[in-house]
Amino acid sequence: MSDQLTFQNPVDRFPDITPPEQDQPEPGLDAELIPNTDRGEDSYRGTGRLEGRRALITGSDSGIGAAVAIAFAREGADVALSYLPEEEEDAQYVARLIEDAGRTALCLPGDLSDPEFCRDVVRQAADGLGGLDALVNNAGRQIAVKDIADLTDEQWEHTFATNIHAMFRVVKAALEFLPAGSTIVNSTSVQAYSPSAHLIDYASTKAAINNFTKGMATQLAPRGVRVNGVAPGPIWTPLQVSDGQPKEALPHFGKNTPLGRAGQPTELAPAYVFLTSTESSYVLGETLNVNGGQPTP
Template structure:
């Protein structure tokens, strides 16, 4: 980072959402930082938004720890194929399932395809999301509001509803919320609202499923370098992304994926209804 300009990244944008990891400069760091120890051996993880960014880092880390992976994504086919290759290079099996989780019928099909391939689901990662900044609340159209809630909240509900009958004692659900749920974001009103709803959903579902032995937790990342960033913000904002955190930089996906692994495995066996905060030191109320 340049001390004079607070620049953390090269200025860049992408002209459509979802963004493509193949077009980012520099590429996000997704590689696990340590050898696997079998913490997910014999498990199956279904990851929405698993083609790139945080989802890719989770998929590769879980694979290194022994899990087979089902990746759900919208239409980023090149990124998804690369993540599949990376998972398989760790010695695990992987299927990729394109489609819109905001469609309840597709969410059911994604779960059915996972079961057909692997026979079980042990961990559900609800990670897919979209965001569309607007300076004024009046500029948030009904269509944008519907899209944001349909992906971020409806899709999470639909996927959870479809997967839940196939989860057993010891299974885990982990939902990706955001630092914006805690500190707010004046230009991401609808997105922040969905992420706050995810916190409430996580805590409520955790209480609902505790008697069944299914743990439900969340992760609230701060500014993480993923395809969502250059596909959302103008180049000048991307260039200073993460500079306003105490650590003065954006986080990398592999700095977040370890939170998901902790919550998915027995290391966190006495945690449910909790949220972890990999956010570069941004103060929040947890």
């Protein structure tokens, strides 16, 4: 497979997948996904853009977070991986790839819906890496519910606790360690602009993340800490099969984009690398849309 720097047609750079109907218990594993995702294991080529950086990446065991972790390591960063204990198998696979790149991988399992863990994971990352100068808030929870009458208070609160409350707490804790020149990149979504009817709670949190990102970018700019976001479109990850999408919708996932296919996690990684690198030193409060051409504001 050619790498991300090779001239290619985006329509067929990756296969137009037709996933079978399948189910995994939440949170889902890349190791059991059909077909497997491409996280850049065999294709991402680093160029030293993050040499010596020390990054905490939440939700980094699988999908987009895993692709970002692999790319960061190959760009020269040491990486602390935050993930749920149930995702240990995927996390260990990513950790091995980071170590194969000659960088440090620090595994930090725990649940970000727990306020105390949000604070602990930041301290553990800074201690284990010898400091912290990059934060990627990527962990997220997405459960499809077709009718608001069936959307329980418990699910609404759990989704907000994982997707936006945890982000607030992790950022607040990280500011104790982030020096001038540090970066924060938050994962939002095309759902923030064009919410699907079956993802009301998830989409609402992603809109909140957009606003949080812009507000924090303004607040932290004088400190020399840049805050930006990335808004993925339909990306093939374990999130989709662990009740993130209706099962009958899986074979059609991503086919309504202008490119006609779902994205792969590795296609997100360069956006996070750019926003974390010094190349984007004059970029603050921006949301980069990586969504296969879906119109957004």
